[in-house]
Amino acid sequence: MTTVWFGNLTIKQLKERHNLSITDEEIEELEKYRSDKVKLKENTFHIYDVPESIHVKGDLAKTKILDILGKYSGEFKYRIKIYEK
Numbered sequence: 001m002t003t004v005w006f007g008n009l010t011i012k013q014l015k016e017r018h019n020l021s022i023t024d025e026e027i028e029e030l031e032k033y034r035s036d037k038v039k040l041k042e043n044t045f046h047i048y049d050v051p052e053s054i055h056v057k058g059d060l061a062k063t064k065i066l067d068i069l070g071k072y073s074g075e076f077k078y079r080i081k082i083y084e085k
Helices: 011-018 024-031 059-070
Strands: 044-048 053-057 081-084
Touching (some): 011 024, 024 059, 044 059, 059 081
Parallel strands (some): 053 081
Antiparallel strands (some): 044 053
16 A cells, blocks of 8 residues: 655644644744655655645654654544654
8 A cells, every 4th residue: 555645734724723822933943844845855744635644854853843742642633643754
């Protein structure tokens, strides 16, 4: 079976979709690591729209995602998978 992912969400779009209380400073910090491109460079991540998921490459980017978004895990409307590349 093949999985296909579509879309490109920003942190602000993720915040709005889930009504997260993440701060503007945290959004700015995460945006330093977010990539619009699907082919990830080291220490970047991409947020797909369908199915909603985060693909991350590199320990630094993974740590930032988990440290910042992890604080708001109880606010997400549903689970989002994180895939390591």
